[in-house]
Amino acid sequence: MSAELSPIDKAKFVAARRAADYVEDGMRVGLGTGSTAAWLVRCLGEMVREDGLKFRGVPTSTRTAELAREVGIEVISLEEAKWLDLTIDGADEFDGELNLIKGGGGALLQEKIVATASDQMIVIADAAKEVHALGAFPLPVEVVPFGWTATRALVEETLVSMDVMGRETTLRMNGSQPFVTDEGNFILDLHLDRIGNPRQLAMVLNQMPGVVENGLFIDICDVVVVGHGDGRVELRDINAGTVTEDRLDFVESDNLFSDLGD
Structure with a gap:
């Protein structure tokens, strides 16, 4: 349950929950790999089951594909999708220009192919992933x-x-x-x-x-959704040059919090 989450997991969860709002009916969506992206997949799965959201997901790894199918998301290949409306993924680091280091989970090649085959890339991260200069993460x-x-x-x-x-x-x-x-x-x-x-x-x-x-994602990310452990969410849009803040309340959900093993 949400009360049992660590501050870092709460930050990942609120970032994922807020980013899930970008997904609309009929979209083709790239689904990232990693612990933060796994929260996104869970949130989207709940929206499919509870709200009737209809979209198709293109996973960036076999483990993301398995989780997506498990939570009820329709999974297709990039070849089937041809082009994507949106990709949502995590990052190991991001800087002030929204350049990224990715690949800590080993899926950087598929992640970069999927991200660059999308109209928009949104990155979800906790505040600790922001750095002045990339490189502290290998x-x-x-x-x-x-x-x-x-x-x-x-x-x-x-x-x-x-x-x-x-x-x-x-x-x-x-x-x-x-x-x-x-x-x-x-x-x-x-x-x-x-x-x-x-x-x-x-x-x-x-x-x-x-x-x-390589795991450097340069000029690919459009928006970073930064989550904080107290429920605050910051949205940074590099194209619009805007920074906005929101706050999400934690909602108890057995569907989301029953599997924290990733």
Whole structure:
């Protein structure tokens, strides 16, 4: 129940609940991956069951697809949708220009494809995800398994000339084995501390052979919905140049709070 939620989970919940209001009947909606996006999927599922909301969702990972089906959302592929009205997803970090680091959950490739195939991208986050400069959260870089050590060496060599504070790279693991994405790739996590020029770094990384995609989302996000533990929600619209604040009351709901395992 909501009374049992931690402040951080309350912040994620109110951000997700507020962002769910952007979804209208007939829309094709990209559904993000991660703990905050999972709250969104639960909220939308409740709106489908209780309010009769009718939309089709395009998940950005297999686990999001499973949760969406579980809560009653109609799931289709991006190929079926062709183009999306809206994508709502979380972020590991965002800055004042609404640039993002994503990919902590390992779904950055599908997330970026879905987000850029949408008329609008809305990011939901708790206030702790806002940073002055990106880079405190390790930057995920998805690489093909073939020759990944050579790709890693090339990345490390390139970082020497980039405006970053740290240059450590690690292969993401799943127990004793490398973490494998839904596309069968590996992820290098770049521990950069601070990224001085995210746009330049994103372009340089994606020019490297072996690199599939990086977790920098530049000029993709349109709105950030920032949740706070006391129920306050802040909406920042980069296109309109507006910042508005709202407050949501917590509503007890067994349907939403019965599964907190993500």
